Amino acid sequence: MSDDQTSILQERIREAAQTGEALVLRGAGTKDFLGRTPSGTPVTAENHRGIVGYEPKELVVTARAGTPLAELEATLAEQGQMLAFEPPHLGAGATLGGTIACGLSGPARATTGAARDFVLGVRLVNGRGQVLRFGGEVMKNVAGYDVPRLMAGAFGTLGLLLEVSLKVLPLPAATRTLAQECDAAQAIRLMSQWAGRPWPISATCHDGERLFVRLSGADQGVAGAAAHVGGEPLDESTARAFWAERLREQGHDFFASEVPTWRLSVPPAAPPLALPGKQLIEWGGAQRWLRSPADAETIRAAVAAAGGHATLFRGGDRSGAVFEPLPPALLALHRRLKEAFDPVGILNPGRLYPEL
Numbered sequence: 001m002s003d004d005q006t007s008i009l010q011e012r013i014r015e016a017a018q019t020g021e022a023l024v025l026r027g028a029g030t031k032d033f034l035g036r037t038p039s040g041t042p043v044t045a046e047n048h049r050g051i052v053g054y055e056p057k058e059l060v061v062t063a064r065a066g067t068p069l070a071e072l073e074a075t076l077a078e079q080g081q082m083l084a085f086e087p088p089h090l091g092a093g094a095t096l097g098g099t100i101a102c103g104l105s106g107p108a109r110a111t112t113g114a115a116r117d118f119v120l121g122v123r124l125v126n127g128r129g130q131v132l133r134f135g136g137e138v139m140k141n142v143a144g145y146d147v148p149r150l151m152a153g154a155f156g157t158l159g160l161l162l163e164v165s166l167k168v169l170p171l172p173a174a175t176r177t178l179a180q181e182c183d184a185a186q187a188i189r190l191m192s193q194w195a196g197r198p199w200p201i202s203a204t205c206h207d208g209e210r211l212f213v214r215l216s217g218a219d220q221g222v223a224g225a226a227a228h229v230g231g232e233p234l235d236e237s238t239a240r241a242f243w244a245e246r247l248r249e250q251g252h253d254f255f256a257s258e259v260p261t262w263r264l265s266v267p268p269a270a271p272p273l274a275l276p277g278k279q280l281i282e283w284g285g286a287q288r289w290l291r292s293p294a295d296a297e298t299i300r301a302a303v304a305a306a307g308g309h310a311t312l313f314r315g316g317d318r319s320g321a322v323f324e325p326l327p328p329a330l331l332a333l334h335r336r337l338k339e340a341f342d343p344v345g346i347l348n349p350g351r352l353y354p355e356l
Contacts (some may be wrong), residue, residue, distance in 0.1 A: 051072065085115045089248075157352055182206070201284075205281065212244060258315065263290075264288040335355065
């Protein structure tokens with residue numbers, strides 16, 4: 001069977017559009033726990049797979065949505081390149097389409113950019129069953145929106161991704177991880193100080209006990225920065241396991257609990273939040289994970305007071321407001337986008353917000 005399932009997927013959505021049948025779009029299902037609980041008939045793009053274009057010299061790769069993330073990363077590594085936003089897999093078989101649809105980025109997000117920053121173009125099926133292409137070298141969007149980037153974090157509510165073109169980056173020549181014991185307040189102060197230095201910091205994390213710092217770049221730059229940062233160096237295998245398995249894939253003991261997990265976005269220099277439960281800090285202080293039994297109103301009030309917003313990431317009540325409630329003007333904009341791409345409202349209805 002061909003790995004190009006475009007006609008099959010297009011026809012399935014076209015049929016649903018005619019009947020008003022709600023569809024739950026997904027890849028391998030590794031991130032089904034994210035967002036609100038969807039309702040509808042499952043449609044998967046998992047078999048629509050394969051790398052259709054890769055130009056190492058141009059730092060661009062294009063692959064079908066069902067392409068396993070691990071397969072894509074292995075192909076890039078053979079050429080000494082990588083997906084710089086370090087996308088979390090969160091399960092075996094994670095696909096490129098599902099990764100971009102959920103818009104998740106890993107430990108390097110604060111220094112290299114988010115998933116959406118690397119999306120150059122997309123090919124998708126909209127809610128009418130039409131195959132559309134945006135961005136890349138094919139066409140320039142003139143509708144006022146950067147459509148390819150809109151798909152990052154849209155959770156399939158605007159269309160079923162068929163292909164994604166991404167900018168890739170070279171693997172760093174040298175990488176070193178250092179760790180030192182300190183409390184959360186000290187960690188935030190140190191990360192804020194380091195943010196103003198020209199050091200090749202590619203990731204930071206305070207797990208409640210120790211502050212981990214990863215340096216990536218040229219040998220000389222990494223060695224020089226390490227002398228200033230200080231701390232105990234981790235051997236290469238331990239460091240790789242920490243950033244990939246324990247942090248990016250959430251294998252750290254911090255995440256091993258039935259207590260709901262919240263993802264908090266706050267100004268990097270914001271002091272530790274006075275909330276019950278445990279916290280883990282990433283991205284120079286900008287992303288904070290919270291395991292807490294506190295109710296959503298309490299958590300969101302505390303985060304808003306710090307100038308940020310909160311998302312229920314895993315566990316808890318997924319029938320309510322999982323994502324930060326939108327102000328009226330922004331909600332109206334979301335509704336217009338939804339109507340433009342999915343006028344019948346059949347694609348992952350309610351996955352982001354009840355009104356969509």
